[in-house]
Amino acid sequence: MFQVGKPVSGINFYDRTDMKKEVLRYISSKQDFMIKAPRRYGKTSLIKEVLKDKEYIYIDIRKAYDISKLPDEIIQKAYEIAGISGIINKIQENVVKFLSNIKVQTKIDYKIIEASAEYITSKKEQNSCEDLVVALNTVEKIATSLNQTIIIVFDEFQDIKKFKCKSGDILDVLRGTLQHFEYVNTIFLGSIETIMTNIFENKKSPFFNYCRKLTLKEFDIDELSSELIKAFKSKNIDFENQDDFIKLLNLLNGHPANTMIVMQNLYFIVLENQKQTITKDDLQKSYENAYFEMLDLVEQYIIEIKDKKYYHKVLYSIANDLPINLSPQATHQIKKGLLDMGYIQKIEKGNYKIIDNFLEMYLLEQNKDRLTI
Numbered sequence: 001m002f003q004v005g006k007p008v009s010g011i012n013f014y015d016r017t018d019m020k021k022e023v024l025r026y027i028s029s030k031q032d033f034m035i036k037a038p039r040r041y042g043k044t045s046l047i048k049e050v051l052k053d054k055e056y057i058y059i060d061i062r063k064a065y066d067i068s069k070l071p072d073e074i075i076q077k078a079y080e081i082a083g084i085s086g087i088i089n090k091i092q093e094n095v096v097k098f099l100s101n102i103k104v105q106t107k108i109d110y111k112i113i114e115a116s117a118e119y120i121t122s123k124k125e126q127n128s129c130e131d132l133v134v135a136l137n138t139v140e141k142i143a144t145s146l147n148q149t150i151i152i153v154f155d156e157f158q159d160i161k162k163f164k165c166k167s168g169d170i171l172d173v174l175r176g177t178l179q180h181f182e183y184v185n186t187i188f189l190g191s192i193e194t195i196m197t198n199i200f201e202n203k204k205s206p207f208f209n210y211c212r213k214l215t216l217k218e219f220d221i222d223e224l225s226s227e228l229i230k231a232f233k234s235k236n237i238d239f240e241n242q243d244d245f246i247k248l249l250n251l252l253n254g255h256p257a258n259t260m261i262v263m264q265n266l267y268f269i270v271l272e273n274q275k276q277t278i279t280k281d282d283l284q285k286s287y288e289n290a291y292f293e294m295l296d297l298v299e300q301y302i303i304e305i306k307d308k309k310y311y312h313k314v315l316y317s318i319a320n321d322l323p324i325n326l327s328p329q330a331t332h333q334i335k336k337g338l339l340d341m342g343y344i345q346k347i348e349k350g351n352y353k354i355i356d357n358f359l360e361m362y363l364l365e366q367n368k369d370r371l372t373i
Helices: 017-028 043-050 069-081 087-093 095-102 110-122 128-146 157-162 170-178 193-201 221-233 242-251 256-272 280-293 295-306 311-320 328-341 357-363
Strands: 033-036 056-060 150-155 184-190 212-215 344-348 351-354
Touching: 017 033, 017 043, 017 212, 033 043, 033 193, 043 150, 043 184, 056 069, 069 087, 069 110, 069 128, 069 150, 087 095, 087 110, 095 110, 110 128, 128 150, 128 170, 128 184, 150 157, 157 170, 157 184, 157 193, 184 193, 193 212, 193 328, 221 242, 221 256, 242 280, 256 280, 280 295, 280 357, 295 311, 295 328, 295 357, 311 328, 311 351, 311 357, 328 344, 328 351, 351 357
Parallel strands: 033 184, 033 212, 056 150, 150 184
Antiparallel strands: 344 351
C-alpha cells in the first residue's frame, strides 16, 4: 500500500493536492516552471503523477556524468514521442535504408529527419553544448511539426553547472535556446535549494525571471493524516488512538520519504500480525524499524559531513541546540555549506533546522538509547 525508494503515483500518491493543481495549471498553460525541495521530498513523484497520461522527455542531470550523452538521449526520446524508436542506432547502422523506409511512415516533416540523420552521421568531434542546442532545437521542430507540446523535465537541474561549454556558460547557452521555443514546455527540478535559488532568483543569473518558481514543502500533517487514516480504513484497519498516530506524523516533521517508510513498516506489522487495530506499540515499532532501516543512509550522510572540517560539530550543535564554539565567520560559512549540501534549511535569520528527521534523531543525545513517540 505504501511504496518507498522510487517515484510513486496513483493510489500510492499522498498529500500535495494544492501543489498538484498548481502544477497542472502551469502545464495546461504551457508555462515553464521550476520546483525546488530537499532530497527525498517527492519532486519526481509529483511530476510523474501529474504527467502520467502525457508523453514527455525526462532527463536526470545528476546521473548524466558526461554532457556528451545528453543530446543523443534527448533526440532519441523526442523521436519516440513522434512514433520513431531507436532512431540513432538505425541511422548509424544503415542511414540510406532508414531514410528510405521512414519516408513513407513518418507523420512529421521528413526534412527534420533528414537533418537529424545528417547530424548523427557527421558528428565526429564532440562539441557538447552545441550538440545540446541541436538536440533541443530538434525537439522544438518535432513538436511544431506534430502541432503538439513536448514537455522536457530536467531533474536535479542544479547539477547542470558541472558541465562546461567551449562557447560560454551552459546556463547562457540553455537560456538563449529555450526562450525562443513555442512548442516545448520545460520543467526544472532541484534538490539543493540554495543553488536552485541562485540559478532562478539571482539577478546576475541567465535564468533570472525566466519561469515560475515553486517550492515543495514538507507534508501537511492535517491533510496527510486524513488521507492515511482513510487508506488504512479502506483495508479495514483502525487506530486505537488517532492522536497517537498524529503524534507520530508530527515526530516525522512531514518528511515525505521517511513518513512513507514508517507507514510501510506499520502496514507490514499489521499484515504480519493479522491485526485490525493499530496500537501505540505498533506505531513505536514501525518508527524504530524505519529508523534502523535508514541507518546506513544516515551514516553515509555523517561520513560526507565529517569529511569537511567542523561541519559535524556545527550540525551536532544545531540538533542539540548547543552553542557553536567557532568564530561567527566560520560558523556562517559552515552553515552555508550545510545549506548547499542540502542538510539544513534556514527558518529565519540565525535559525536553522535539520531537514531529515532521522539524521536529526541520530545526532540527538537524549535519543541514543530509545526512540520514543
